[in-house]
Structure formats: C-alpha cells, structure tokens
Amino acid sequence: MSLEKFFCPDSVAIIGAAREEKKVGHTILDNIINFGYKGKIFPVNRNADEIHGIKCYKSILEVPEPVDLAVIVIPNKYVPASLEECGKKNVKGAIIISAGFKEIGPEGAMLENEVIKIGKKYGIRILGPNCVGLINSSCKLNATFALGTPTNGDIAFMSQSGALITSILDWASTQEIPMSKYVSVGNKADIAEKDLFEFWLKDPSCKVISAYIEGINDGLEFIEMTSRVTKKKPVVVVKSGNTMAGARAVSSHTGTLAGSTKAYDSALKQSGIIRARTVRNMFDYATAFSYQPLPRGRNVAIITNAGGPGIMATDACIENHLNLATLEEKTVAKLKEFLPVCSNFHNPIDILGDALPERYKKTLEAIMEDKNVDAVIILLTPQAMTQIFESAQAVVEVIKNSRRKIPCVASFMGGKGVKSGVDYLFHHKVPCYDIPEGAVSTLNAMMCYNEWLNRKEEKVKIFDVDKNTVKDIFDLARKEKRLELGENESRKVLRAYKIKIPVACTVKDIQTAREFTKGTGYPVVLKIDSPDILHKTDVGGIKVGIRNDAELEEGFNEIMNNVKTKKPEAVIRGISIQEMIQGKHETIIGVSKDPQFGPMIMFGLGGIYVEIMKDVTFRIAPVTESNARDMIEEIKTIKLLKGARGAKPSDIDSIVETILKVSQLVTDFPEIMEMDINPLFVKAEGEGSIAGDVRIRIE
C-alpha cells in the first residue's frame, strides 16, 4: 500500500483519545482538531462518550464509517488486540505512538513481532511503534503529540529521534523554515526511510527531503533506492553515531580499517545524499533547496557593504572549493558608472559602508546579468546609514525581476536590528544567515547537488568472467571446511575474473624452481604456499629479489627452514615462485564485509600510506566506473600515482578496471568475507597492473 492514507487520510480514528489534558491521547486529538484537519475524526475510548464535543466510540469496530488511519495511543500490551480490530475494520494505516516495544528489551521485541504479524495478516502499514507521530501541513494533519504549530512549505523531514521532531517543529515555526511534513519513524517496525523516500519522490507537495538517521537496516536497498530519489529531489541527511565505530583501532587489516562509519560515509556519497554536519546545517541546506534555483557552477559573486565580512565570505568560499567569479569586463564597467570610486569593483564587491538600497539594487542587477557568475552572496552590516528593511526589499525586487535565475543567499549580520530585513528576505524566499560562512556552506551544498545531477547515468560494468571456476574453488574449500583459500586457489580466482597475476607456480623442489626461471628469467619472488600460514612475512616465508640460481637455492632452503622452525605444524604445499614485477607503485585493494552494507571495497597506496597515514578510500560494492575513479582520486597520495616530480604517470585506468573486477567478484560471491590484493603493482600508463599477492577468506 502506498503511504497516501497516512499523509492524506479521509478519516482518522484516535484509539486511546483521552479526556485528561495531560495525557498524550488528549494532546493528539487536540493537535488534529486545532491544526484544522478537514477529514472525519473518530475518538475511540472505552470510558468516554465524547471528548471536545466529538462522539467517542468504545471500539474502532463501532465506528459507523470507513477509517483510513488509526492512531494508537494505549498501553503497549493492549496494542495487538487493538490492531486486530483495526484489521477487522479494514483500516490500512496505523500509527502506533505507544512505547514499550523493541526498545525495552526482549519482552517488548516479542510484542513488536506480534504487532508486525498482525499488520501483515491484514495488510496494515504501521508507523512506529514508539514514535511521536506524523504531520502533513499540505493536508492540515497533525497526528503527533508535539507542541507548536507546523508551518507550510515543501520540505519533508523524517526522524529516527522523536524528540528531534519536537525541537524542529518549534524551530521551524520560529525561523520560518518551509517544513510541511514530519515523520517520526520510532522503532521502524514497518515503515522506514525506504518507504518514505519512495513516497516523497512522487509526492508533488514535497520538493526537498530531509532526514535524521541513526542507522538503517538494508544497506544495499537503501543505496539503490536513494540514488534514484536523489536524481529527482535533493535529500539532506544528518547521520549520527559517526564515532562509535571510528574509535576502533586502525591497523593494516582491512576489516578493522573499514568500520561501519566508513560504510555509511561511502553509502551516503554513492547515493548522492547531501550530508549535513549538524541539524542546523540540514535546515539551512533544505531551506535553500526549497527557495532557490540550483547553481550551474561554482563561481560566486560576493556583494558587501563592509570589508571584513567580505573577507570572511572569501575565506569560506575557498575553503569550500567555491571560486570567486572573475566578473565580465562589461560588468565592471557598469559598476564603475554608479559605485563610488573607493569601492572594490572586483570580487568581493565592496559597495562601502554608506551603501543605500539603491546601490545594493544596481549592483545586484549588474551581477545577476554576468555570465561568469553562478551564485550570489549578499552581505549587510547595520552601519549608520544602512537601511536594512529597504535593502532587503531591493534585493528581493532584483531577484524577482531578473531574467537569469541563479541562487542568491544573504547574510545580514546582527540581531534585532537587522531582523526586519532578515524576515523580509525569508518571507520572499531568500535564505539569510547570521554569519557569511552559513551562506557559503549552503551554496556549496547546492553546488555539490548540481554536480551529482549532472553526473552521467552509468551502469555497473560487467566483465566476461569465469564464475564456475570460482564456484568450484569455494565449494571445495567449504567441503574441506577451510575459510582461507590457498595461494594457488586465490590466484585462480583472480585469473577467473581476468585480474592479471604474475607468472607463477608452486614447486616442491629446487630443480622445478630452476626449470621455472628458465621461462621467466630473473628476478623472481619466493613465497611459502601453505593453507595454515596467513602472514607469510611473520614466519620468514617470503624472499624477494632473487637474482640468480645460487640465490634461488639459498632462498628456497631458508624459507623451508624458517617455516619448519616457526610453524612446524603447518601443512606445506610447496614454495610459490613467481616473476618479480618492477618499476611500479604498490597499491592495495581490500574488501571487508559491513553488517549493514555488505562488501565494501578499499583502495590505497601500500605500506605506510595505509598503515600510518591511513590514506585509504572506501566504496560499497557494486561500484561503478566513476565510483572507482573517485576512490583513486580521493587518496591524498594521488599525486604519486599521477607522476610527481617528473616521474611517469601510473596506469590509473588499470586500477579502475581491477577495482571493478573485484567489485564484480564480491558481488557475485557474497560468501567472500574478506579479500586483500596486497600489493597490486601498478606500472606506468598503458602497462597495466598486476596483483602481487592475494588473500581471500570465505564464510
């Protein structure tokens, strides 16, 4: 069922509507009535005949007309029976306000499961339990027990914290934030972000989606769904709980590096979500998306009546990777016609402390026409001659009449003295901030969203691979109850997915090793091949740079001795001998499994860059080509790969391809728990990459 009946029901029953003013069941009924709901209202209360002059029913079954939505506000243990009655009454939507479910422990969880079962049996969609309810200004429905009068607008807000709804509601009505829909999802027994985002995607009364999220259940579904939504409407999210996993010690081990914070970071990025650091940022951004057109580029013009704030805005622009627009010559010429000679005619454009509204007007008019300008920031400080309200009027007038539609935001710095101007701007859909940095941060969010919209659509690339071989290898390992694949098995997996590996074979004696080198030549690398040895270096199981027959023999014997001494119980398959790759960078591609999002791919430069500098990036699989390219571009050591100080650039395309193949592999085989290509040798541009070593662990 669509959520239509939740947001615009023709009739609402309040099960647990109460006469006592202090009770939640009373407040909800009050809110529904007072906000001006136009549908039918049916209070249900075993012990009352009427509340506020509205007839009460002993049970929902007694209601003589159809009921679209039931709001349940009774003690937890009575909820299942009540929901059963809803089912019998053919109610299709229920908001369970009552607490005392999953959040209180196993007993509550059992009760919640019962509720879910009843919902499924009758096809009732459920919001909550343990929630504050739902508001939709478009239909004048306030089915919450929160205080305050909701505003009108086109921003929808979903919150995993009910209390935050009460704060935001209060905030929005104070600051004129164009919020129209509030949904408290509570325990998310049924309705969750996916249902709401999908619904709002198609809801014409919603232009911007905002959400406070603590955690989500199905990561991949979330990414898939949100990516579709963000292509049509901006989604601004505060995700909290960012440091719990981040506190985990970081080691070279991919599993530990890839805490779930990283997974959320990646998921939100891959979904095109605009991430806000704080709730304040969230509504700053959402309001701007609601009020203003999107910018087409990153070039900003700053108009100010004071130098200081102009400099603050300039600093903030650069820190946010916004450019200060270079004005067209004709714009500068136009400005010179009417601005005083001491003005700054270039960005930031300082129209001086004695600027009257007319000067703001003419300057903004000239700037709005400038093709080099993608967005405008208007700054005002309340100086002796400043006409605050009239300046706001001038700004609004120019924006309204301008043929070019570009985003304009303002910062009128001050308190009650500038309030008339701030209010006028907000009322005419020009977002205004108390500090210039707020305006800049918001424009940056809009620009990022614009860039997301302009990304070309791309499918995940599929390579022609040999799945059966891999399946056989995994089947065998499972049969033999091995979680870790052997050297040769892992190599075969890579080969099956067309990931290049060095020529190699496992030999049991020195003669065979010598034979091998006749084909490849020197130098070669020797590595112990044993299913029992994960960290070959630790047991002295690796020798690199073997340059001739003598060193080969010496190395072979040394490894065998080392392993026998340090790991006498290990089963030895032999020694793997392989050609040694030269003239390259060492990179790492790792995979770990996140409980929420499944396989997550890591990329970074090998050695201390990963271990000490933690210079790695993550994406959730499956990744697209541009995801993979972003991953590589995001590492701080990218300059090394691109050829720093006159060095040849590395073959970045081949890294992209390898990431995509690994992504395909771990998507095809969800049983892969962990995987590390370390190192992936990357050679010069055009010469490809080769996996030096690989570890694969399966479920």
Next chain:
Amino acid sequence: MSLEKFFCPDSVAIIGAAREEKKVGHTILDNIINFGYKGKIFPVNRNADEIHGIKCYKSILEVPEPVDLAVIVIPNKYVPASLEECGKKNVKGAIIISAGFKEIGPEGAMLENEVIKIGKKYGIRILGPNCVGLINSSCKLNATFALGTPTNGDIAFMSQSGALITSILDWASTQEIPMSKYVSVGNKADIAEKDLFEFWLKDPSCKVISAYIEGINDGLEFIEMTSRVTKKKPVVVVKSGNTMAGARAVSSHTGTLAGSTKAYDSALKQSGIIRARTVRNMFDYATAFSYQPLPRGRNVAIITNAGGPGIMATDACIENHLNLATLEEKTVAKLKEFLPVCSNFHNPIDILGDALPERYKKTLEAIMEDKNVDAVIILLTPQAMTQIFESAQAVVEVIKNSRRKIPCVASFMGGKGVKSGVDYLFHHKVPCYDIPEGAVSTLNAMMCYNEWLNRKEEKVKIFDVDKNTVKDIFDLARKEKRLELGENESRKVLRAYKIKIPVACTVKDIQTAREFTKGTGYPVVLKIDSPDILHKTDVGGIKVGIRNDAELEEGFNEIMNNVKTKKPEAVIRGISIQEMIQGKHETIIGVSKDPQFGPMIMFGLGGIYVEIMKDVTFRIAPVTESNARDMIEEIKTIKLLKGARGAKPSDIDSIVETILKVSQLVTDFPEIMEMDINPLFVKAEGEGSIAGDVRIRIE
C-alpha cells in the same frame, strides 16, 4: 600614556558635533548622551551655539575646562589642524572617526603621516583614523556612531572591521552577550592590538578579550605580548584572510600585508590564543569564558532527555577530542535510585522524554559531585511533558548550590518554544546553544585554554655557540656579493652552532677522495661543490651509496661530466665527499622568512611526505623546547618516527635539539633568508641526528 583616558575620560570633546540628524557628528553626540555618560561633554562646531541644549564651542581651544578625550568627526583635510589644537589644549587622547586616510591611497597616507607626527609632537594617543569609535559600558561611554544600546559584561572586543562592531553590538544586545568594550581600530595609525591587549590585561573590568584581526604589523612583538596576556586572560580571535583570495581581499581592504597563513597559524598557536572559526564561535567561546569556571580536564558528562541529541553530542565530543567521562560507581548507584529503569545510567545519561525538572535537578546534582567529571552538557528537547522554564530553573539552582565548580553548558533545542528556558539560562550565566555541537565546541575551547594555562613556563633554550665564525662567513659572502653560501661554508655554520654533520671534505681529484675514505670507510656520498648550483640532483651532481674504490672513481667522473654538460658555466670548487649515514629516517628542517613574523621554522619527514603529502608543521622563531616538541608531534607521520610496526623509535630528542639550534641561529642572524637542512638524518633513540645537506641563503 595608558589608554585609561580613552576608556574612562572625565570629559569628552566632539569636534564636528553636528546639528543635522543624518550626520555622523550628530549620532556620536547622541550616543554619548543617551548611553548616560557621566563626564563633561563639549561639542565643538564652528557654526553652532548649542546642540541638544549643550553649549557648543567654535574650537577646542575655547573649551574652558580640561579635555581628556577628543572625538574628531570632520572632513579629512581639516583633521591635522584640529589635532594641532588638541595638542595645544593638552588633550592626551583622540579618536579620529574621519575617513580618507591611508585607505584611499598615497594622498591619504601622507595625511595620515602628518596626523601621526602631530600626535607624537604633543603626546596624543590616537585611535583610528577611519574607525567607528569606542564603547566602554563600565564607564557608560559610547563614543561611536553605531546604532543599538551596548550591554554590560566583562568581554572586550577589538575589531579591525568597523562594520563588524555595528553587527556585534546589535547581536550582543539581542542575545545577551556580556560585552562591555568595543574598539574599532580603523587604520591603526597609533593604537593597535598591542596597546589594547596590554591595557585590558590590567583592566579589572575585563575578563575576556576578543578580537577580529585581518593583519598585524609587528609579528614578534605580537607573539611576545599576547603570550603574556593569555597567561592571565583568555584571548579569543577570529583571523580572516586565511586563504590566498582572502589575503588579497584583506590587502585591498586595509592595505595590511597579510603575511602567510602558516605564519599566522603558528603565531596564534604560540601565543596561546583561542582561535575561533567564525564570529559566532568567537562570542560563543567568549561568553562561556565570561560566565563559567574553567574545566580541569577533558572528561564530559552529557545529560539529555532524548537519545538523538545525546548521540550528536557524543559524536561532537569525540571529534573534538573530549572524553565521555566514566562515572564513578557511586554516581551510577545514586542515579539508579531515582531514574526510571529504562534510563541510560552511563554517559550520555538519558533521563528520558518524560523528564520533569526534578529529574534534571537530581541527575545534575549527582553528576556535579562526580570526581570523574570535568564539565557537563545539559540537553533538552521540548517534548510533551517537558517543563522548559522550570527545567532551566532547576539547572541554575543546582549549579548555584554545588560545592564543586565545574563548567556547565546547555543546548535547549528549538525556537520560541524553548526561549523562556534559554533566556533564563543566559541570564543566570549558563551558556545555551541551539545545537549540541555548539556546546561541545565551546567546552573544547575552554579545555584548550586550561591546557595552555597549565603549560609550565619555559625560556627559550640558549646553546653555547660560536657566533663569530658564522658572522665571518656571512661577512665574506656579502663582500663577495654571494647570497647563497657554498657547501663548506654552510657546513661550517652548522658546526659553529653544534649541529652534527657527517665527516666530509671537498676534494679536487680522485686521489684525495681515496685518501678520505681510508679514514671514514665506505659507503660514502659524493656531491658537487659549486656556489652556482642550488639543486644538485637536477644536474646529476649527487651520487649516494658509493661502496668501493671503483665506484668512487666512476661516481667522481660521472658527476664532473654531468655538471660540465648541464651547467658548463658553473664555478666548481670540487666534489664534496662524506660518510653516508645509515639506519635512519630522513627529515627536513627548513627556515623561511615571513614579512610579518620573521624567520619561521618548518619540520617534516623528507621526500614525498613533504612534497606530496605536505605533512609539515611550522613555528615562528625563537621556539621553545615545547614548541619544538609540538612541531614534531603534530606531523601525521609521527608514528614512523616513534617506531611503527615494531621498528625502533627514532631519536626525537635530537630533532628537538636541532630545531632549537636552528631557531637560535636564525634569531641571531636575521640576515638568513632561507635555510634547509635536507635531509636531517635521524638515527635510533639515543644515537642522535646528523645534517646530511644544508642550503643557506642570506640577504
């Protein structure tokens, strides 16, 4: 002269007091009268007999009584004559509001110099020109033309942007920020930050100093002075012009040379200044310093009536390096006595959505007694049963009665609905923020300041060095008009300052080179010694790892050939041969000269860490031992030096010592423009450091 007469004059003359309401000279007189100034007021106006019923004088010389402070508001060209008259009248302080000086170009600069000269002649201290004026609530003096009524309090604010004064004044009176002094410094012809900070240091009515700074004139003096001030009173600063574009905007605004961002960053750090990112942060921090005691440590307790905001606060704590306090067992036991069973008894302490004031009160009481808690954050969301005003009362009451004095800050999230509580808290000196992140960021600022206060006093360490040798070398170079020292000269400089260098000498032929290696043994390094070659690598002028006589001959000839081919015109002194240092990290100590702050020392790990990762830190010379240690600790690669993955730790003490010696060298010899010890080889702990190569460029 002290600035006493500026802040608390017994009499004020307004030169240019005007009858016309729109004129600045009118507004200033109004402001002085209306704010309730108790001293004598003498308007000076050639064409008026009285203004507002106060007798006017044609010239300050006609005023029959002594004048402490003159406020000058007349067209720029008349200012010098007027200041002359002030001198003759024995006025010791003048605020020049008038614009049209240095900020308008050379002509104005000449006028400004004239004014400065007159000031010096008569011993008149000058504020401005081109400023908004000065406010001191403690003496009920408002000598500005800004609108709005100043509040009372103990925060002083200095601004290099006059317009910002008008904004902050408006803001402070709206939000009840305890601001009492505002000084607009304008062009800083005379009075600048150094005078104001020094004055406020001793002013008992000032508890917190805040400032908006675009640029300063004398960097070293600023560091010296501010370091003294911050040991007594917190100084919170917004420094703008932090990006290249921002710095350009600064110089077009005030004509101040911005100095490098790195230099300002270092200077503010070394001065113990609390740096605020935005003006909003500045007043958040300043207000907390004014209202609350300092925390003694970083352990925070969070009390909340909702989970979501508690998580936000927790995230923010971790991101700001604040610890969530582990409560004492007896505290948890006490909480369990009265909190509902579903509460969270550990940090963040969730007292649930139905928390009434009593629950806030008892919880805060228990927490305030907990020895593990250094600071408290109280969060409130306006839920159905929440009593906002009464909760604020409860919080204030507990704080007032608590024996332990620890900082408490709050975040009441919402708008007009929570305003009564927010206002009550502010009024009773509990800072309150609209989002939890604001509270956390403020506590962090307080904790950083506490740590600064607890740093032990230290003098710059002075080594017993041979200054004369260095002086001779520089004299010779200057005589020969060489800016770049030769290899051997540079080495001698290091030796004179007791910085260890490898055994080395410059040889002209292979025989002598061989002789040298008999003393040192192999391996050795060969480097071209030429005053004309700066970048030896670029011309093939370096060979490392020479292991025997044959390689020595080969290397010697190769270098000579390379240099002759690539730099045939270079004067060759010979080839420098030196022992090769092994088993070490390569670091860099660099020196560059900042126009504002003089020599600035850089430290980082060599090679790509500096070049690609830009992983370097800076401090202004002279540096103290703890400065030097901070520099080393701040680099991201510090783990490498400390011995990552079981490697031996490096000799960090010897790096500290080398930095201190370099600091002493460049302080002793300001003619050093640039210097690079690259690499400084750092050996294992206890084994010291050795300068591998050094370049020195002098003025």
